Amino acid sequence: MRRALAVLAAVPLMFFAAACGSDDGTGAAPATATASGAAASGLKVTGNVGAKPTVAFPAGSPATKSSYEVIQPGSGDGIKAGDRVIVNLTVWNWDGKGNAVQGSSYDTKAPETIPVNEQLPQVLQEGFTKVKHGGRLLAVLASDIEAQPQATSAEPTKVFVFDVVGTQPPALKVATGKETGESIKGVKVDNPGGEKAPTLTTKTDEKPSKELVVKTVIQGTGAKVQPNQMVTVHYTGKIWGSDQQFDSSWERGEPAEFPLNQVIQGWQQGLAGVPVGSRVVMSIPPEMGYGAQEQQGIPANSTLVFVVDVLGAY
Structure with missing residues (x-):
């Protein structure tokens, strides 16, 4: 499920791809439907908001036009374009045969976060802005979305x-x-203050540690990063001893965003448990980085040094 949502940012159509299986859900009393936009092709959702829903499918062929329907409008804060909406979601294949459930965050017990932006299919961009916190949205994503170039x-x-x-x-x-x-011996981080990038210096005759070293330069006060979360960070990366820079999100002018469990081991272990808002400096030995494999701008068997601002985790 998380893999499908992670690639959604780059390839909206891949939102279709179910990345986990589950059993059929069980429902309670039917929810009151409040139609908004195109009707959802005769589908009927049952169950209470906050529990895994059940969908009854109409007879005949699956819908070929995407649509959404507000099942429960919710009574909390509204959702607007640009928000990152936290949802529990359940997804089915509508094939006109088994209409099998493909996955549910109610089974994994891990709500997902979806950016409401132009990279979402239009039907979801609009649909999410019609519900509030505590609401329920039904969406059909059909073949008409496949006109996207991706x-x-x-x-x-x-x-x-x-x-x-x-x-x-x-x-x-x-x-x-x-x-x-706090600092790492042989490494220097200058903090200029404001929204300016820190300066990382790794020119040193000191020998790097053979272990992962993580030091907190600025102690944030946000929630601690979890190993399976998406993270938003600013960072600069250099080679130990040479002060050779190989990457910097600061220089690109925008933070990076990625699933923490899909990056090098040094990042996975080094950032897990770090409070959002923190600035850390990490020394990553080769076996927790790129090892004996040369990367673009990174010699084989390099110890990597990063200064990282942890800006968000979800």
Whole structure:
């Protein structure tokens, strides 16, 4: 499920791809439907918001036109374009045969976060802005979405039920908190203050540690990063001893965003448990980085040094 949502940012059609299986859900009393936009092709959603729903499918062929329907409007804060909406979601393949459920965050017990932006299919961009926190949205994503240039193959019609849990606070622009005075011997981090990038210096005759070393430069006060979360960070990376820079999100002018469990081991272990808002400096030995494999701008068997601002996690 998380893999499907992670690639959604780059390839909206891949939102269709179910990445986990589950059993059919069980429902309670039917929810009151409030139609908004195109009707959802005769689908009937049952169950209470906050529990895994059930969908009854009409007879005949699957819908070929995407649509959404507000099942419960919710009574909390509204959702607007640009928000990161936190949802429990359940997805089905609508094939006119088994209409099998493909996955549900109610089974994994891990709500998902979806950016409401132009990279979402239009039907979801509009649908999410019609529900509030505590609401439920039904969406059909059909073949008419495949006109997008990113589409590479036909996918079956998908049915989603989204229960809105809330919205993710916007990512920070820079680390915020108290400087700790911590450092790694041989490495220097200068903190200019404001929203300016820190300066990392790794020119040293000191020998790097053979172990992962993580030091907190600025202590943030946000929630701790979890190993399976998406993270938003600003960073600069250099080679130990040479001060050779090989990457910097600061120089690109925008933070990076990625699933923490899909990057090098040094990042996975080094950032897990770090509070949002922190600035850390990490020394990563070769076996937790790129090992004996040369990368673009990174010699084989290099010890990597990063200064990282943890701006958000969801």
